[in-house]
Amino acid sequence: MSDEKGRIFREAWIAGVTKHYPGEPKPGYIAPWDETPDWERASAAAVYQQVHDFIHATEGSAAKLTREQKGRFVALCWIGQIFKHFDDPKPAYVADWDAMPEWQRETDADIFERIERDVTARTS
DSSP, X not given: OHHHHHHHHHHHHHHHHHHHSXXXXXXXXXXXXXXXXXXXXXXXXXXXXXXXXXXXXXXXXXXXXXXXXXXXXXXXXXXXXXXXXXXXXXXXXXXXXXXXXHHHHHHHHXXXXXXXHHHHHHHO
């Protein structure tokens, strides 16, 4: 199940990058699951689970969050994974919300909403 959750996260990321990235995204941004590094696959599954648990813990009331709040939650969870896997990450990898590019903020919000749809579908 963890692999499935990570794949859902990754698919949402790729869809968001494809939709929001200005110009041609870097190949690593849209690499398929099987070409994604192990740390990144583990991080995708972990963040999916964090969003899933948050939605459940709020008994679905997380749906009332603004799109920005949803994106911020994903971004913060991802930054936690970066710190977990890298001792001295590049500042851009752990940038706060306001320092993130618009395409990345939009993609993170899309990811939350994709997981939200998945959680809702599984509980209905």
